[in-house]
Amino acid sequence: MKVDQEAIARHNRQQDDPALRKAQEERLMKAWETPTGWRYWSAVNNSEVGLWYTATAFAFMLFAGVLALIVRAQLAVPENDLVSAEFFNQAFTLHGTAMMFLFAVPIFEAVAILLLPQMLGARDLPFPRLSAFGYWSFLIGGVFVLGSIFFNAAPQGGWFMYPPLTTDTRQSGIGADIWLLGLSFIEVAAIAAAVELIVGVLKCRPPGMRINLTPLYGWYVLVVGVMILFAFPPLIAGDILFEFERMLDWPFFDPARGGDPLLWQHLFWIFGHPEVYIIFLPAIALVAMIVPTFAQRPIFGYSWIVLAAIGTGFISFGLWVHHMFTTGLPQISLGFFSAASEAVAIPTGVQIFAFLAALLAGRVVYSVPMLFVTGALAIFVIGGLTGVMVAIAPFDWQAHDTYFVVAHLHYVLIGGMLFPVVAGLYYFYPMVAGKMLSPRLGRTAFWMMFVGFNVGFFPMHFVGMWGMPRRVFTYPAGFGWELPNMLSTIGAFVFATGFLFVVWDTLRPKGRQPYAPRNVWNAGTLEWLAEVPDKPWGVRSIPFVQSRYPLWDQKNFMRDYDEGRFFLPDAHEVRRETLVTSIIDAEPIQCLRVPGPTFKTFWAAMFTGGVFVFSTFHMWTAAVVSGVLALCAILAWLWTGTALVPEKEEKDIGLGMTAPLYMSGPRSVGWWAMFITMLGDMSAFFSLIFGYFFYWTVHPDFPPAGAGADAPGWFLLGAGLLLASWLATTTARRVLSAGNEAAFPMLIVAAILAAAGGTAALIHAPAAAGLDPTADVYPATVWVLVIWTAVHAGAGIVMQLYCLARFAARRLTATYDIDIWNVALFWHFVAVTVAVTTATVVGFPHVGGGG
Amino acid sequence: MADTTTGRRPGHRDQLIGLTIAPLIWAAHFLVCYVFAAVWCAKLPDAGLAVPRLVVAAATVVALGGIGLVALRVFGQWGFTLREEPRHDEDTVAARHAFLSRATFLLCGLSAVATVYDAIPALFLSTCR
Numbered sequence: 001m002k003v004d005q006e007a008i009a010r011h012n013r014q015q016d017d018p019a020l021r022k023a024q025e026e027r028l029m030k031a032w033e034t035p036t037g038w039r040y041w042s043a044v045n046n047s048e049v050g051l052w053y054t055a056t057a058f059a060f061m062l063f064a065g066v067l068a069l070i071v072r073a074q075l076a077v078p079e080n081d082l083v084s085a086e087f088f089n090q091a092f093t094l095h096g097t098a099m100m101f102l103f104a105v106p107i108f109e110a111v112a113i114l115l116l117p118q119m120l121g122a123r124d125l126p127f128p129r130l131s132a133f134g135y136w137s138f139l140i141g142g143v144f145v146l147g148s149i150f151f152n153a154a155p156q157g158g159w160f161m162y163p164p165l166t167t168d169t170r171q172s173g174i175g176a177d178i179w180l181l182g183l184s185f186i187e188v189a190a191i192a193a194a195v196e197l198i199v200g201v202l203k204c205r206p207p208g209m210r211i212n213l214t215p216l217y218g219w220y221v222l223v224v225g226v227m228i229l230f231a232f233p234p235l236i237a238g239d240i241l242f243e244f245e246r247m248l249d250w251p252f253f254d255p256a257r258g259g260d261p262l263l264w265q266h267l268f269w270i271f272g273h274p275e276v277y278i279i280f281l282p283a284i285a286l287v288a289m290i291v292p293t294f295a296q297r298p299i300f301g302y303s304w305i306v307l308a309a310i311g312t313g314f315i316s317f318g319l320w321v322h323h324m325f326t327t328g329l330p331q332i333s334l335g336f337f338s339a340a341s342e343a344v345a346i347p348t349g350v351q352i353f354a355f356l357a358a359l360l361a362g363r364v365v366y367s368v369p370m371l372f373v374t375g376a377l378a379i380f381v382i383g384g385l386t387g388v389m390v391a392i393a394p395f396d397w398q399a400h401d402t403y404f405v406v407a408h409l410h411y412v413l414i415g416g417m418l419f420p421v422v423a424g425l426y427y428f429y430p431m432v433a434g435k436m437l438s439p440r441l442g443r444t445a446f447w448m449m450f451v452g453f454n455v456g457f458f459p460m461h462f463v464g465m466w467g468m469p470r471r472v473f474t475y476p477a478g479f480g481w482e483l484p485n486m487l488s489t490i491g492a493f494v495f496a497t498g499f500l501f502v503v504w505d506t507l508r509p510k511g512r513q514p515y516a517p518r519n520v521w522n523a524g525t526l527e528w529l530a531e532v533p534d535k536p537w538g539v540r541s542i543p544f545v546q547s548r549y550p551l552w553d554q555k556n557f558m559r560d561y562d563e564g565r566f567f568l569p570d571a572h573e574v575r576r577e578t579l580v581t582s583i584i585d586a587e588p589i590q591c592l593r594v595p596g597p598t599f600k601t602f603w604a605a606m607f608t609g610g611v612f613v614f615s616t617f618h619m620w621t622a623a624v625v626s627g628v629l630a631l632c633a634i635l636a637w638l639w640t641g642t643a644l645v646p647e648k649e650e651k652d653i654g655l656g657m658t659a660p661l662y663m664s665g666p667r668s669v670g671w672w673a674m675f676i677t678m679l680g681d682m683s684a685f686f687s688l689i690f691g692y693f694f695y696w697t698v699h700p701d702f703p704p705a706g707a708g709a710d711a712p713g714w715f716l717l718g719a720g721l722l723l724a725s726w727l728a729t730t731t732a733r734r735v736l737s738a739g740n741e742a743a744f745p746m747l748i749v750a751a752i753l754a755a756a757g758g759t760a761a762l763i764h765a766p767a768a769a770g771l772d773p774t775a776d777v778y779p780a781t782v783w784v785l786v787i788w789t790a791v792h793a794g795a796g797i798v799m800q801l802y803c804l805a806r807f808a809a810r811r812l813t814a815t816y817d818i819d820i821w822n823v824a825l826f827w828h829f830v831a832v833t834v835a836v837t838t839a840t841v842v843g844f845p846h847v848g849g850g851g
Numbered sequence: 852m853a854d855t856t857t858g859r860r861p862g863h864r865d866q867l868i869g870l871t872i873a874p875l876i877w878a879a880h881f882l883v884c885y886v887f888a889a890v891w892c893a894k895l896p897d898a899g900l901a902v903p904r905l906v907v908a909a910a911t912v913v914a915l916g917g918i919g920l921v922a923l924r925v926f927g928q929w930g931f932t933l934r935e936e937p938r939h940d941e942d943t944v945a946a947r948h949a950f951l952s953r954a955t956f957l958l959c960g961l962s963a964v965a966t967v968y969d970a971i972p973a974l975f976l977s978t979c980r
Contacts, residue, residue, distance in 0.1 A: 202867075208942055211867065212950035302940065303950055307957035314874035315965055318881045330892040330979045332900060335972025336885045343965040546942035584865055585947065697893040 007656020050114025064098035076489040078477040088473035089156035096159030108282040109193035118527035121206035123538035123578040136605030137189040145182035155179035163253040194228035220285030231274035233684030238267030250780040258777035269320035277316040286424035295362025311347035341391030368442030369427040376419030383411025404464030430516035448498025456491025459484035524549025541566035604633035643818040708845030710769035721758030733824040873962040880914035892979035907973035922959035
């Protein structure tokens, strides 16, 4: 980055004035002030939302932990009748579900929202209100799913909800609906967080932090964010098929009518296996931040760790069938997945060796975070090795569905996630709360957890090999299972007691305890610039970074930062602002105004949640009302808080540089957010398309003879009109950018009319063809593709109307055209959806049809 | 994700997407092998695996060739020695370029190994059972 030395000198002379600095700090404080009283809950700043998110995830985790203790208490002795079989089923289902969906994944989002901006020297993430929306969605969905157990209505089909057990409404009750709808809602929150975090890492790094200087945590967040985009949508697609079967009797998983339960297993595990790495990578990312600090030297093999993160991210998508080794797939298929499952051990091992190398090369200080890191590595290595064992198909045939797998997955998740997260808790607590946690309590907690965990879970390997299946609510005496089960129960309670020490240490009042020193561990990365106690502004000035460990390497770094000698040391207009920089070299390109506190996102989440909750209980009117209110809340949020027209073109960002305040198209963060969201949307859509071709492979008469020839006219008319709407929208964008404000509204109106007509024709098409979705899986599949496409076209119409209204209100003009850029981008994806749906539904039967 | 702000110096065309080319080749190879064999076995369960094995072999040659090309390209640009860890933790375009090239090269290695792994089942199996 070119910096003008004279301008820096000028900037420094200006910042020499203490009165000016004080005035700047007052303005910054005012702009970033945290709301007080009940308005506190309208905060959207990453430090508040991240804290709530983390606390809520831990609360859900404790709840799920209590369920695990009930499970262990029941299994302590043979023939136990402490709880009923039904309650036991609910307890283990909810334990797994909550640990995975309400703790393991959300804690990543929570910690990343809390820490990432600090690590990047940013004042906030680019879309603070989106984070808040995600948090409220998570809270509502989590309380809904967990609360069900108090009404004896919790899901009881296991955390992966295999049909046909769970599609049978008489056997599964309302619990399966609660699981499907509650978790779909939470998946939306996860995708929202992923969008926020990806854009954060790519576009909000401080000036000078080129891609090769990015903290490893940033790399991991980027990889995991992208993984969420491709892993969660297949599950959403599966949830849609599942709910359609449960509510409307569409036979996607019913073999009697051509469905196949294996499709659910595919969709679930295309999500479920990458999810393990979505959980593991961000936790190991915490280790990658902790290890250099306690070794007091840079991480060993930075580029090797980046290789490992990216490599694991990719290969983890080639493993899903190893959960399905016993379903009778051809051995050649098992072979491919077995091979990829072995290959993923390579990048995983690279990370472990890189950490060990850094620890060996440095002089390690064994404080509490390091203890948990060491324990994590030990436990995870055992879990990884048993993983290599079960990745071999013949071994898996023996171990499948036994306690061996229970032992394996707990070694992986507790070593790969829980221990690193607790290490992170002890490490980052002084930065977030300003006070130290107690080393004495921490050590006690560590040893109880480490010993308790191993006593609890190691015997499960043996009892599994001796034949004890998972998920049995009791077992007879005489198989030699008594001792290992009793040990497991004792270990589980010791482990839980150890964790209670952590909880107490975190929550105990610390009023009289002195504040921790600033940068208490003498770390080298930007988050440790945080003052004690912390200020709400995120950073005093946005640093100019020239090293991976600026606090170690750059002279007078903290002083310059404190005295506002870096970028944006002031908030002249008392607005919340942060810098947007370029992806590769982090050169400043925009001064981004970020929105402040609001309750709109809270209401948007409440009403969106209402749609899911009311649908669970088939209260359709309430669901529709709630949906309309949600739409209103979201539109109000967008109208008042996004694409704001600034009062001037550009502003001084310090060090003699200026940056524009408004940017649209591929240079704006909003465009990237839309693009990333739509990548996720596409992966859900292609999961549905995968379903179509899956049925084609398993059935000789799918699609049936003559399919596609009925009513192709309506299909083609619908597709043609929707594509015309796409063309009109993109042309409207171009003519507006070219300054033709007269043609714009006409083109948008034409686009709306074409889209409305096209959607109607498309919806009419399968009806005209006489396709009855409850009769067979073929019509059901066609209908679901058509509905998916129509819903997207409908959303596209709302966006077109929104642009028209913004244009009328002069909030969308030839100069300020963010809205139409993003809507045109959305319509590109609608066009792909329309084209692929039509080609599949109308075109494919001609080439691949049966009969 | 082009970076347009850098001048025409070595590495001026670096893109983050370049890191993903080799793993994407691995993914394409994996999908071709799996989908072809799965569809083959679903549609012609008794036909034996001769054709899928040929497809796997051909896909593996193509994939390894592609990964090799990517590796050669970054190797040539980078001019590194394997023994010495080059300086890529500095705030310069050259260091950033060296880092991206090195990471790309390492990913080529991992992708090549994973591709070979995925081809191994086709060496041993001859029926759809």
